Amino acid sequence: MTYATDRVHEEIAYIAYHFHWGLEDILDLEHRDRRRYAEQIATLVTRATAER
Numbered sequence: 193m194t195y196a197t198d199r200v201h202e203e204i205a206y207i208a209y210h211f212h213w214g215l216e217d218i219l220d221l222e223h224r225d226r227r228r229y230a231e232q233i234a235t236l237v238t239r240a241t242a243e244r
Contacts, residue, residue: 195223203230210237 203226204218210233218226 203227206230206233 204215207213207218207226207229208215211229221229
């Protein structure tokens with residue numbers, strides 16, 4: 193199974209925006225770890241939005 197290139201770019205941009213990590217650091221992550229970080233960021237953003 194392949195992972196859509198557009199989805200990878202979305203994950204990279206999302207993590208870079210929220211964590212201020214560089215491209216090299218994000219690309220060094222395993223796919224599973226990158227996906228987990230993106231999911232955790234989404235949870236934090238959702239929680240912060242709900243608390244407003």
